[in-house]
Amino acid sequence: MNQDARGNYIENQWTIPQTPTDEWVRENPAQPEETVFTMPWSEDGADSAVDAAQRALSDWDRRGIEGRLPFLEKFRDALQARQDQLARAITLEMGKPLWESRTEAAVLLKKIDIMTGEGLRVTDPVHPEGLSGGSWQYRPLGVLAVLGPYNFPLHLANGHIIPALATGNTVVVKPSEYSPLSMQLYFECVQEADFPAGVINLVQGPGPVGARLSAHRHIDGVLFTGSYATGRRIKEATLDRPGTLLALEMGGKNTSIVCPDANLEQAAHEITQAACLTTGQRCSATSRVVVHRQVADELIDRLQALFRRATTGDPMDDDGPLMGPLATRPGYAKFRRAQDDDEGGNLTPILKGGAHPGYRDGYFVRPALWRAAQPDRRGSHQAAELFGPDVVIYTVDDDGEAADVANATDYGLAMSVFTADEKRFDALSYDLKTGILNLNRSTAGASSRLPFGGVKKSGNHRPAAILAGLYCTYPMATLRNEARFDPDSVDEGPLSRLSPESQ
16 A cells, blocks of 8 residues: 655645655555555755745744634644544554554644643743743744654654644654654644644655754754654754754663562553553663562563563554554564573573564564663663563662662663552652653653653653643743833932033
8 A cells, every 4th residue: 555645745835856865665564565655855855844934933923822723723623533544544654553543643632732721831921929020931942843753653743843833933844754654644634724834844754854954054943752863963963053952852761660569460560561562662661670589580470471462463453452563674673683682691581572473574573571680781682772572670689779770771761660658669769860750650651741751861851741832932031111211210320320411
């Protein structure tokens, strides 16, 4: 099923590059011999899109939130009318089960509701009590580039797009080259909402298009979700433009700590869910488990049993398996190589993962469980963000050691603690270096009504979700005075030091 590519969407027009740099072919990860999308692309589209967004900026900003909201409401209606079509496109090109893609399509609507409601309140004007005439307001940064990932091709990009537009910015979107069809359909909804020309634009293509966009001198901010390696390249591309704001969400190696008093059935189910949802391709997926030695064997037995029950199958099936294929050929190859990497015997396989023997035609895998003799934050297996269902288990003797092992990673997005004692959880929270810390629930899954972001290599302190409006704006401070002058005022203060008028 090769869908027709409509090209870039710039200034409310679909355009196919007339002199393309190359052509990108996107296969179906469940059936790689099937082409989903063939897309001619060129870096030049980034320049045209930025120019269009610049031209549209002043008018869009001056409309105010009251003038912008009707367009976002029409956009929401268009997305709602295409829920099933959007979900099927996500599954077709990304491989996540249809039931999960339907959840992603539905979340687009909730994100608009939140980010045009309570999410906007974080950028309300502020009038400090007791400061006469003093206030600050949040102004849009300008033209923002949104670079989206393939694992949540619409939800995560949408989480940048909506607050950017609501706060008065104009936007250029570059989706992952692995999910061009989903974003094309999303922009057909943009077209139906009839935004003013140039307010929101789309450029399709692989990495060079994103690089051109990130390095553009008229881009005022880059809002990115993806790998650390790509985030680092974006930062390098903007070193000479310190005024370009970067909001970088760059993945994780997320840890669950299981204490002796935990409900082990609950912990095992939550860990399995966080490891296997989206076939492990979530930045918040659990890939590390730190368990107290006295309950380690029982937890491992439970995890083995649940991992063996993890169903794999046709992601387009309405009944749906737990896991579809991995999304990309390179990701599939990387995951398979990792299953032969025991770091010289430091890792012992508990449950062998790798290619799924029942599905040889697609990028299907089985989940893996490992036991580590020692934590190694530089280990070739332990340190890699594999983006697949692969969990390494560490045993410890006390909470202090648990915190040390949990922190022994260069990432810091999400952690969870399983314990019946909330005071124990609160004590651990002082030692754990992470942007998200959950109690008795998995590392995966987050609320749009809370901040979402990490520390260390997981982010640059620009959390998304409810606080996204903050990285789309800057504060402008103002002191106001009445238009009048008291001549006696020159008898006090600095002006009293003026010399008398010459006679």
